[in-house]
Amino acid sequence: MxxxxxxxxxxxxxxxxxxxxxxxxxxxxxxxxxxxxxxxxxxxxxxxxxxxxxxxxxKAVKNRLHLDVRADGTSAADELARLEALGARRADVGQGPDVTWVVLADPEGNELCLLSRTVQDVEREAAGG
The missing domain is CATH 3.10.180.10 (2,3-Dihydroxybiphenyl 1,2-Dioxygenase, domain 1)
Structure with a gap:
């Protein structure tokens, strides 16, 4: 169980x-x-x-738990623009300049990460392509 x-x-x-x-x-x-x-x-x-x-x-400090999201049916760049238009803002949690994801915060500062590979990229890789 x-x-x-x-x-x-x-x-x-x-x-x-x-x-x-x-x-x-x-x-x-x-x-x-x-x-x-x-x-x-x-x-x-x-x-x-x-x-x-x-x-x-x-909210006062960095979340100890956050959600990671992937673009689905669009590019990561287009999804980033959409999330920012919805009210997400970029956040610095000490991630450094070389990471492959973008750290964002929702309207009250709860962090989320937009991963660089899309849903379709991951599915293609899983299928061996």
């Missing part, structure tokens, strides 16, 4: 903009909402969810 990830929790002072940002990034939708926060998922009843939970304080 093993465990499965049910939800990934993100803290936010104002969960609405953070949930909307992640819905736009992933093509997901709001599936539940109450005074404690907003849950988003690919579809109602699917999981894992991302639960954007209300907290009283602003």
């Amino acid at each position: 093993t465990s499965r990830i049910a939800a990934i929790a993100l803290d936010a002072v104002d969960p609405g903009p953070v949930a909307d940002f992640w819905c736009a990034v992933l093509g997901w939708q709001r599936v539940d909402e109450d005074e404690e926060g907003i849950s988003i998922a690919a579809a109602p009843g699917s999981w894992p969810t991302i639960d954007v939970l209300v907290v009283p304080e602003q």
